[in-house]
Amino acid sequence: MIRLLYFAWVRERIGLGEESLPLAAPALLSAIVDRLCGQSAGHAAAFADVSRIRAAVNQDFVGFDAMVRPGDEVALFPPVTGG
Amino acid sequence: MFEVRVQEAAFDLGAEHARLAALGPAVGAVVSFVGQVRDHSLRLEHYPGMAERQLAAVLQEARARWPLLGAILVHRFGVLPVGTPIVLVLSASGHREAAFSSAEFLMDWLKTRAPFWKQAGGDWVDAKAGDDAAASRWRD
Numbered sequence: 747m748i749r750l751l752y753f754a755w756v757r758e759r760i761g762l763g764e765e766s767l768p769l770a771a772p773a774l775l776s777a778i779v780d781r782l783c784g785q786s787a788g789h790a791a792a793f794a795d796v797s798r799i800r801a802a803v804n805q806d807f808v809g810f811d812a813m814v815r816p817g818d819e820v821a822l823f824p825p826v827t828g829g
Numbered sequence: 830m831f832e833v834r835v836q837e838a839a840f841d842l843g844a845e846h847a848r849l850a851a852l853g854p855a856v857g858a859v860v861s862f863v864g865q866v867r868d869h870s871l872r873l874e875h876y877p878g879m880a881e882r883q884l885a886a887v888l889q890e891a892r893a894r895w896p897l898l899g900a901i902l903v904h905r906f907g908v909l910p911v912g913t914p915i916v917l918v919l920s921a922s923g924h925r926e927a928a929f930s931s932a933e934f935l936m937d938w939l940k941t942r943a944p945f946w947k948q949a950g951g952d953w954v955d956a957k958a959g960d961d962a963a964a965s966r967w968r969d
Contacts, residue, residue, distance in 0.1 A: 806882075826956065
């Protein structure tokens with residue numbers, strides 16, 4: 747199992763701030779995002795253009811080629827706009 | 830004293846400055862920056878935990894680059910009307926150059942690394958290419 751967190755318009759398009767996804771073995775983040783796109787029309791809309799998505803695993807920024815392991819906290823969100 | 834905070838409440842520039850100013854006789858310069866809401870009121874969303882973690886990482890990077898005696902980063906979230914302070918950066922060093930440069934660096938890096946998202950009206954604010962350029966000029 748992994749914990750997924752969504753923020754800003756990613757959260758709004760999916761309609762959830764947080765969910766769990768079964769994960770039995772390590773997988774590429776890109777493969778996990780592909781799986782998520784099949785979950786609902788909202789997921790597919792949120793991740794239609796991954797060039798507009800940033801990701802973090804266990805609260806550190808990663809690329810889509812990162813490995814995700816069972817138990818990880820994975821966050822998907824737009825480029826940050828703080829400051 | 831090196832500290833990062835993420836909070837909904839307002840901050841007190843004078844009080845934070847006084848804490849750095851009182852660090853000791855080696856402090857010769859304290860630079861402060863306050864960012865405030867411009868044009869339209871904002872709602873700021875953040876990623877609790879990662880926000881603090883990334884601000885702390887930015888602060889660590891500044892400490893590796895300049896001889897800092899103290900620094901404080903405070904970033905607010907929630908609903909913030911026009912004219913309200915959003916972000917506070919304070920940097921203390923023996924001399925002004927390190928304090929000025931590190932304060933600018935801290936702002937530039939936190940804008941591209943701290944997980945906060947601004948919403949104005951119903952619209953999410955897009956990230957600016959200029960912010961990436963400002964952050965990247967500090968590499969090496």
